[in-house]
Amino acid sequence: xxxxxxxxxxxxxxxxxxxxxxxxxxxxxxxxxxxxxxxxxxxxxxxxxxxxxxxxxxxxxxxxxxxxxxxxxxxxxxxxxxxxxxxxxxxxxxxxxxxxxxxxxxxxxxxxxxxxxxxxxxxxxxxxxxxxxxxxxxxxxxxxxxxxxxxxxxxxxxxxxxxxxxxxxxxxxxxxxxxxxxxxxxxxxxxxxxxxxxxxxxxxxxxxxxxxxxxxxxxxxxxxxxxxxxxxxxxxxxxxxxxxxxxxxxxxxxxxxxxxxxxxxxxxxxxxxx
Amino acid sequence: xxxxxxxxxxxxxxxxxxxxxxxxxxxxxxxxxxxxxxxxxxxxxxxxxxxxxxxxxxxxxxxxxxxxxxxxxxxxxxxxxxxxxxxxxxxxxxxxxxxxxxxxxxxxxxxxxxxxxxxxxxxxxxxxxxxxxxxxxxxxxxxxxxxxxxxxxxxxxxxxxxxxxxxxxxxxxxxxxxxxxxxxxxxxxxxxxxxxxxxxxxxxxxxxxxxxxxxxxxxxxxxxxxxxxxxxxxxxxxxxxxxxxxxxxxxxxxxxxxxxxxxxxxxxxxxxxxxxxxxxxxxxxxxxxxxxxxxxxxxxxxxxxxxxxxxxxxxx
Numbered sequence: 001x002x003x004x005x006x007x008x009x010x011x012x013x014x015x016x017x018x019x020x021x022x023x024x025x026x027x028x029x030x031x032x033x034x035x036x037x038x039x040x041x042x043x044x045x046x047x048x049x050x051x052x053x054x055x056x057x058x059x060x061x062x063x064x065x066x067x068x069x070x071x072x073x074x075x076x077x078x079x080x081x082x083x084x085x086x087x088x089x090x091x092x093x094x095x096x097x098x099x100x101x102x103x104x105x106x107x108x109x110x111x112x113x114x115x116x117x118x119x120x121x122x123x124x125x126x127x128x129x130x131x132x133x134x135x136x137x138x139x140x141x142x143x144x145x146x147x148x149x150x151x152x153x154x155x156x157x158x159x160x161x162x163x164x165x166x167x168x169x170x171x172x173x174x175x176x177x178x179x180x181x182x183x184x185x186x187x188x189x190x191x192x193x194x195x196x197x198x199x200x201x202x203x204x205x206x207x208x209x210x211x212x213x214x215x216x217x218x219x220x221x222x223x224x225x226x227x228x229x230x231x232x233x234x235x236x237x238x239x240x241x242x243x244x245x246x247x248x249x250x251x252x253x254x255x256x257x258x259x260x261x262x263x264x265x266x267x268x269x270x271x272x273x274x
Numbered sequence: 275x276x277x278x279x280x281x282x283x284x285x286x287x288x289x290x291x292x293x294x295x296x297x298x299x300x301x302x303x304x305x306x307x308x309x310x311x312x313x314x315x316x317x318x319x320x321x322x323x324x325x326x327x328x329x330x331x332x333x334x335x336x337x338x339x340x341x342x343x344x345x346x347x348x349x350x351x352x353x354x355x356x357x358x359x360x361x362x363x364x365x366x367x368x369x370x371x372x373x374x375x376x377x378x379x380x381x382x383x384x385x386x387x388x389x390x391x392x393x394x395x396x397x398x399x400x401x402x403x404x405x406x407x408x409x410x411x412x413x414x415x416x417x418x419x420x421x422x423x424x425x426x427x428x429x430x431x432x433x434x435x436x437x438x439x440x441x442x443x444x445x446x447x448x449x450x451x452x453x454x455x456x457x458x459x460x461x462x463x464x465x466x467x468x469x470x471x472x473x474x475x476x477x478x479x480x481x482x483x484x485x486x487x488x489x490x491x492x493x494x495x496x497x498x499x500x501x502x503x504x505x506x507x508x509x510x511x512x513x514x515x516x517x518x519x520x521x522x523x524x525x526x527x528x529x530x531x532x533x534x535x536x537x538x539x540x541x542x543x544x545x546x547x548x549x550x551x552x553x554x555x556x557x558x559x560x561x562x563x564x565x566x567x568x569x570x571x572x573x574x575x576x577x578x579x580x581x582x583x584x585x586x587x588x589x590x
Contacts, residue, residue: 074425164434165434165437167374167438167442167444167445168437168438168442168444168563168565169444169563170434170437191561193561194561194562196562199562200437200562200563200564200565201297201561201562201563202296202297202298202314202444202556202560202561202563203314203444204296204297204298204310204314204315204556205297205298205560205561205563207298207309207310207314208297208298208299208310209561225369225370225371225373226371227371228370228371229371229445229447229449230313230447230448230449231313231314231317231444231445231446231447233313234309234310234313234314
């Protein structure tokens with residue numbers, strides 16, 4: 001609220017409101033408010049043009065050297081404006097559309113990028129490449145991801161379930177990036193029919209769908225804590241301790257490393273099904 | 275007598291439907307041999323009965339104690355304390371399969387002790403009004419800390435903790451059923467033994483004293499026992515609202531104000547309501563699942579409204 005007030009005061013005092021102020025391209029002072037955009041900007045070679053990131057932008061490790069401006073889902077406009085950016089990259093959400101309008105009142109150009117699915121990354125790479133003066137790099141990342149998407153999905157070698165939370169049990173559904181990665185790696189997500197990106201289900205539904213392997217987002221190699229609970233042991237894959245741990249740096253967010261993630265998951269599935 | 279038979283039949287129907295119905299298809303003939311039924315549905319149904327019953331009894335007792343029809347087992351700050359405990363356990367990465375329920379239980383007990391201390395006016399008398407206000411204050415304060423932790427933490431994990439707080443029985447297993455079966459008889463017996471003095475307390479503290487009730491120890495016993503029941507319920511199933519508010523009123527409409535009948539009726543009624551609600555939560559949008567607290571509200575509130583209208587109509 002205070003940020004909003006200061007923002008509107010500043011807007012009245014300093015600059016005329018600008019609707020689409022994209023005068024000076026390429027951008028040299030970029031604030032990235034989504035971990036996947038930050039990673040993408042480094043991949044494009046625009047890392048040294050970054051002057052702000054969210055608390056949660058940890059990849060690549062060089063991102064940690066960029067000043068932290070707080071949260072990306074509920075952006076602190078004042079902290080962002082203080083970095084005097086000439087481009088702010090936001091995750092596309094209704095709240096961030098409001099933030100974009102507020103930034104525009106301050107004369108700060110902003111773009112919102114969808115970063116939910118595999119096809120979003122290539123599009124975002126091309127757009128950010130254009131905005132930051134790294135068009136060739138953007139096209140090359142975009143082409144690599146298009147090639148991945150254009151690949152015919154291999155025949156499934158294992159039935160998988162992504163269990164991302166245990167109480168209540170939450171799984172990854174068909175409308176998600178991870179489901180796309182699994183499909184390309186030869187893993188058939190048993191919850192592919194759920195249109196949502198993630199959903200709460202009953203343990204008995206997981207038992208009935210009987211995945212061969214459970215995929216867990218975790219940097220630790222220890223099996224998840226719920227595997228020690230009796231109700232979870234009704235699931236065959238839990239009983240047989242058939243877990244594959246997915247490292248956060250490769251799988252934690254939609255990322256230009258998707259081809260490497262698919263290859264890593266493929267290897268893990270092959271090792272599990274031997 | 276017919277009232278009891280009807281209630282018993284209701285519980286039986288609720289138990290049977292909870293075991294027969296579910297998102298996974300199990301043929302009727304395979305019910306006895308099915309792993310899903312044996313290790314998931316039956317313990318979950320029993321846990322729903324025990325938790326719903328505990329919340330019903332805790333609600334009746336607390337409404338009698340604070341002489342306020344709005345009292346609910348979670349009004350006295352326990353849900354806030356349990357939530358804080360659970361979120362802290364997740365934020366601090368406390369491991370182990372039982373970390374979450376134990377942390378929630380510890381948080382609920384912490385809130386109970388704090389509210390109790392604040393409610394002891396002059397260090398001796400438990401004032402129901404102060405108790406209510408202390409409960410609301412402690413609940414709001416721990417809720418604020420919980421929200422601060424969640425909003426400062428990285429998205430996924432802690433936001434999922436909020437889902438747990440909305441209540442659900444997915445943590446049910448024979449282990450949790452066993453823990454509840456060992457634990458809840460003590461507070462239940464304490465409350466049932468206080469049935470007659472609770473009747474007197476409804477008349478007011480002074481009349482109750484004149485009629486021979488030992489009011490101060492009674493209030494403490496009832497408060498602690500009802501809170502212990504609620505703390506166990508929240509530890510195994512999160513915050514399931516409305517059961518502890520609605521069931522006492524419904525049972526009072528049917529059984530009157532005698533706690534000797536009211537307490538067991540509230541146990542069975544609460545158990546039946548939660549059984550039906552959990553069955554609906556598992557089946558209604560299958561293969562997805564709804565938070566059971568949403569269903570208890572959707573089922574319980576209209577039922578409550580109808581009964582309230584009839585009751586108000588009968589009185590005028």
